[in-house]
Amino acid sequence: MRKPKVDMGVFKERRDRLKELAPGCAFLLSSAEELHWMPYRQDSNFYYLTGFDEPGSIALIRPGMDPEYVLFVQPKDPAMEIWDGYRYGQQGVVSEFGADKGILYSEFDKEAVEMLIDVDKLYFSLGNNAEMDRKVYALLDKTMRARGRTGKTRLPIHDPNDILGEMRVxxxxxxxxxxxxxxxxxxxxxxxxxxxxxxxxxxxxxxxxxxxxxxxxxxxxxxxxxxxxxxxxxxxxxxxxxxxxxxxxxxxxxxxxxxxxxxxxxxxxxxxxxxxxxxxxxxxxxxxxxxxxxxxxxxxxxxxxxxxxxxxxxxxxxxxxxxxxxxxxxxxxxxxxxxxxxxxxxxxxxxxxxxxxxxxxxxxxxxxxxxxxxxxxxxxxxxxxxxxxxxxxxxxxxxxxxxxxxxxxxxxxxxxxxxxxxxxxxxxxxxxx
Ligand SMILES: [Mn+2]
The missing domain is CATH 3.90.230.10 (Creatinase/methionine aminopeptidase superfamily)
Incomplete structure (x- = not known):
């Protein structure tokens, strides 16, 4: 079994700071794409807030809300792990990475809707990954419908670097x-x-x-x-x-x-x-x-x-x-x-x-x-x-x-x-x- 090599407190501290910097907002971060001819490197913003370095994951962070920190991850799968190595799975990201909830990546489209209904602003980096962009557009439509006639319309999307770039500098x-x-x-x-x-x-x-x-x-x-x-x-x-x-x-x-x-x-x-x-x-x-x-x-x-x-x-x-x-x-x-x-x-x-x-x-x-x-x-x-x-x-x-x-x-x-x-x-x- 693998263990994270960095103290998870480092990442929790950063997520905690978002409570002041971006209250009422949600951060949606997609892991870096996997290029099989190169060693994998996690997306910097994703890693900055999670310390989690598996491909095929999404982090949803909602400062101050419950659950605050959700990781959508690949399932434990002995057959796949023979090829690609250890996966933490839904339980592992809770016990080892301090996520409030670990959910299967394949459940993202369904599970994320409810978590965005009460959010005011979504921080998501458009244009990095076409598949992820499509997921987010569909998610915003579903969220808008789920909100009903509450006066809250489509969630506005902002560049995560507005906040994370200034933190990281x-x-x-x-x-x-x-x-x-x-x-x-x-x-x-x-x-x-x-x-x-x-x-x-x-x-x-x-x-x-x-x-x-x-x-x-x-x-x-x-x-x-x-x-x-x-x-x-x-x-x-x-x-x-x-x-x-x-x-x-x-x-x-x-x-x-x-x-x-x-x-x-x-x-x-x-x-x-x-x-x-x-x-x-x-x-x-x-x-x-x-x-x-x-x-x-x-x-x-x-x-x-x-x-x-x-x-x-x-x-x-x-x-x-x-x-x-x-x-x-x-x-x-x-x-x-x-x-x-x-x-x-x-x-x-x-x-x-x-x-x-x-x-x-x-x-x-x-x-x-x-x-x-x-x-x-x-x-x-x-x-x-x-x-x-x-x-x-x-x-x-x-x-x-x-x-x-x-x-x-x-x-x-x-x-x-x-x-x-x-x-x-x-x-x-x-x-x-
Ligand atoms: Mn230089």
Missing amino acids: IKSLYEQDCMRESCRLSAQAHIEAMKFTKPGVTERQVLGVLMHRFFQENALREGYHSIVASGANACTLHYRFNDDTCKDGDVLLIDAGAEKNYYTADITRTFPINGKFSGPQKEIYDAVLKAQKEVISALKVGMAYFDMQKVAVKSLTESLVSLGLLRGDVNELIETHKYRKYYPHNIGHFLGMDVHDVGLYAKANEGRPLEAGMAFTVEPGLYVPVDDTEAPEEFRGIGVRIEDDILLTASGPEIMTKDVPKERDEVEAICNS
């Missing part, structure tokens, strides 16, 4: 610990990849070193498709082939993070394959590192989210001018977005259960102020296309990104990924050890 102490652990183990994997890499090894072999460490540390999975990009491959922002050979004289960019306990890290480091940065590589690297440090040192509670990018753009554009990659007035180059030729992306994103985690970056068109408990990446980069005839030749084909994961606290930024060095001499020392 501020990390609890439990979540902060989970994230520190994912960051710690991912940092170790990066260090091992640096030590392993030398001219002649393949990107695939480096990927293997990362995966070995991830799973030695009991990670659940990669947090996202890892990028192991040598030489000019680093200029492809979402390079996914990972099948080239690492060449003497090039740098290797690794963007990889492990997921553990449903929280992921997201780290990028760029280092010399032969253990020594060349002159032009040093210059690009130093420009990126300078920008990254300037953003991190500006971080504090209350800073507008979009100001991170402004700090990075200013720093990188100044460097691009002094390196001779751009010519002209810095402010004008910024206003006309000329820097985007070499820095085409944003400074980062929220991080958590999803690598690009939920949460709003702006409210009423204003960048939202950063709050304590937010976790996000800071990842400036410079990428000089190999065929960029306007760039000084020595810089062509160099791509550098440096990415750390930040937990913002009342007293400033905590760099959760600080275990992987980024100072040039420290990086070279690890590459040569």
Whole structure:
């Protein structure tokens, strides 16, 4: 028999908070679809409120009502469990996951109607799963009919991220610990990849070193498709082939993070394959590192989210001018977005259960102020296309990104990924050890 690996109190606490945040509402969450060529991962919002990771389930949560927490699940079935593994069944989700009621998935269409009659608002994410959408439309019709002429008409549907996205954007102490652990183990994997890499090894072999460490540390999975990009491959922002050979004289960019306990890290480091940065590589690297440090040192509670990018753009554009990659007035180059030729992306994103985690970056068109408990990446980069005839030749084909994961606290930024060095001499020392 399986047992949940996480204390169920974590999830109960979250459901309890909904009593204040969404009284009179119901949350209907569908489990992630099963793709048989990939290991199963539960939908993040579903997991956030339940801790339950079986496919083919639906959670109905009605804060403050009775029953408050209902799981519709697959039946116990010895024949099916031989193929797909253990199922908790209707009883198991009550005893192990704290559901008030476990009901068969096949009974959902019938059983859910009554539970929605007295609800004011339904939080359900439309458009993720066509079968589930159809179930919900039919359910709303039945509910409306069951309500009769009470003045209550069709249940309005709202995006669960209106509530759950804002809950998830501020990390609890439990979540902060989970994230520190994912960051710690991912940092170790990066260090091992640096030590392993030398001219002649393949990107695939480096990927293997990362995966070995991830799973030695009991990670659940990669947090996202890892990028192991040598030489000019680093200029492809979402390079996914990972099948080239690492060449003497090039740098290797690794963007990889492990997921553990449903929280992921997201780290990028760029280092010399032969253990020594060349002159032009040093210059690009130093420009990126300078920008990254300037953003991190500006971080504090209350800073507008979009100001991170402004700090990075200013720093990188100044460097691009002094390196001779751009010519002209810095402010004008910024206003006309000329820097985007070499820095085409944003400074980062929220991080958590999803690598690009939920949460709003702006409210009423204003960048939202950063709050304590937010976790996000800071990842400036410079990428000089190999065929960029306007760039000084020595810089062509160099791509550098440096990415750390930040937990913002009342007293400033905590760099959760600080275990992987980024100072040039420290990086070279690890590459040569
Ligand atoms: Mn990232």
